[in-house]
Each structure stands twice: as structure tokens, then as C-alpha cells.
Amino acid sequence: MIRHSPPAALLAASLLLTGCGGGAAAVQDHRPGAAPAVSTPQAPGRPSPENTVAAPRKLPGLGPKTLSEVPSDARQAVVVTGRGSDSPLSTVVLYERTAAGWRAGASWWAHNARNGWTDHHRAGDLRSPIGVFTLTDAGGRLRDPGTRLPYDRGSGFTATGTGFEGEPLAGSFDYVIAINYNRRPGTTPLDWTRPLGASRGGGIWFHVDHGGPTHGCVSIAEQHMVELLRALDPGRHPVVVMGDADSLAR
Template sequence: MKGVIGKKGFTKSKKEGDGKSPVGIYSFGTAFGSETKPDGLKMDYRKTTKYDYWIDDQSSQDYNKWKTYKGDPDQKWKSFEKMNHELYKYGAVINYNTNPIVKGKGSAIFLHVWRGETKPTAGCVATAEKNVLDLLKWLDPAQKPHIIMGTEESLKPVK
């Protein structure tokens, strides 16, 4: 299936806001979306609301975490992503920079619905909605699935 990555390609040294996708092998976290949990999904699923945000504010203790907040997010964080929007109709967290979290190393890396096959992401992996749904239904947490991100060349030293 076709997919897109960060508008500036892959990198082995990801930095917050660089427009690049991180090279490596990563497990998946929670599946999510603005729609109800799809039938046949084995992964944990979280339905997003207008109060859900992924924090990319490097000065915050909430950096690279999903937070539910009912106040004014602009008053709480310098930078965040709304989790309840069209590109996140269906998706899954890619466990990049999640344990431990290193501030500034990049945040909010997801598998999600694309804008189109010629429209890159800010660092995520994206594909058509049908493909995202097919992948989410195919992924079985009992099998410990991972995503391999990078070019053949960039992945040579990755084990």
C-alpha cells in the first residue's frame, strides 16, 4: 500500500518540529480515533474528544503525552495537537520517544489517515483511511507488532 512520511524524509536524529520521520523499529501504543472502535480491532482503542491533546511543548512536564483537559489549552501549553480532527479519524500511536521521554527529541508520531498520496506529514506515517483501518484490524497485540521506519540504507545499522 502507498503511504507518506515526514515532508523532510527520514532522520536518525529526530528533533521536535523538524518535519522528519524517525528511523528505527517501534512498537505500537493505543489505537485511537474520532469514530467508535471498529469491529474486529484487537488493540486497545481510545475514542477522541474535543478535550484530547497530544503535547509537543518541550517546556511542559506533559511533553510527548496524551492529555485530556477541559480548560483552555493555549493557557496550559505552548504547543499541542488536537487529537479530535479529520486526519486522526483512525490511527495508532507509534511508540517513538515514549520510554524514556527525552524533551526535544520529537513527539506525536502516529500512524494515521493521510491528506493524499502526494501530501507528506510533519513526521508521522500516513496512508488512505481504508489502509489505516485494515492495518489496525490486522495488528494483534499478542504478536507484539512493530513498525520499521527508514530507508534500506538508513536501516542497515538498526538492529
């Protein structure tokens, strides 16, 4: 299903009120290739080690508190694991629940907010929210690549300017998936309704990586955004589980 973007005036207002969806100053990410050489998951596009072993019955790396927040009907879980509580570097793995357990897809380099993670996100704190959130809506500047999620294409997804490290932001919103933190599900990612209030931030998206830390979003390479968009299935009730490794293990 394709939605039409709201009028230009409303788009402009929405970009001022979103987080990573907030225009030039609001989308900053580290490119996967810029990550320092440390012991971390495999490079983008290569199979995760979980693919070669029996599927675990529970999502790996998640503790009882986090697992209790994953809806029982969720059959897809995008797990974003931050390298540290104050780090902008993370990895993304899409898990599919089968009769045998949770099976992992590839492990992709990703980037989160400049200051890391928080379990009480507030507007302007430059931290990504920790938690489990549903994924229901997508959009972008470019044509729908074949997602089953409702997809809103429009010029409101144009990013301009530069990020924290002077990197150009152009193309960052070519493809986005709204993360349902402090937003109204079932609407365009550009919708600025904030159920928790404006002070709690919003506009938290998956979007295309461009080479510097974000304000709160999670960014991955363009080819992986396309893969993720094509893989997510509303009928499987996809969620994102996101946070630094220690927080997710609680």
C-alpha cells in the same frame, strides 16, 4: 478495550505537545495518488509480489543492524520503506511471521515527514524517526473499527486547518496507531509523556492520509488504516520498522 479520553483541558495541552498529533499544523501528508510515476511498489490494495513466492526467513530489505533491533518475539512487523532519505514518500507492508517465514500482505502507498528521515529525531525537524518501535495503542475520532489494540475514542483526535500544500486536515485523526517513539506504551496516543525529553519530539503516529507531507508521522489511506487496525494483534507483539530504504538496509 476502550479507554476514555482525558478531560478537554488536558486534551488541548496534549495536542500542543505532540508531533503529528499536534493539531492543525502537525499532520501533513502526500496522498498516495499524488506520488510521481517512478518504479515503486504496487498501488494500494494490490497483493505484494512477496505473496506469490516462498516466504523469506528474514524480513526483506533489512540489513543486519536493523534486523538485530527487531524483537525476537515479534510476529508482526509493519515495514515502512521511504523512497529516499529526504523524500516524504514511502510504502507500507505488514509482514506476519509463520513457521515458514515472513509472509507479506499488500503494499500500500504511504507518506512520511516533509523532509524525509533521521536517526536522531528532534522536535520541529520535519523528519520521521528511523528505527524499530513497538505498537501497543490506538485511538481516533471515530468508533473502534474492530482492533485488538486498546482504543481511545474521543474529540481530542479532531484535526482542523490545512497542511503544507493547503490540503484540509479534517479526518486525519479519525483513526490513529501510536508509534512508540519517545512515548509511554500502554497509554492513549494523546498522552504527552516524553521519556527522552520534549526536545526529541513525539506524537509519531500512523494516521489517515490527507494529501501532503507530515511533521513526522506515517499516513495511509483510511481503508488501509482500518485494515491495519483490524490486523494488529497484541499477542503477536507487533512492531514497526521504519526508515528510508538505504538506512533499513544497513
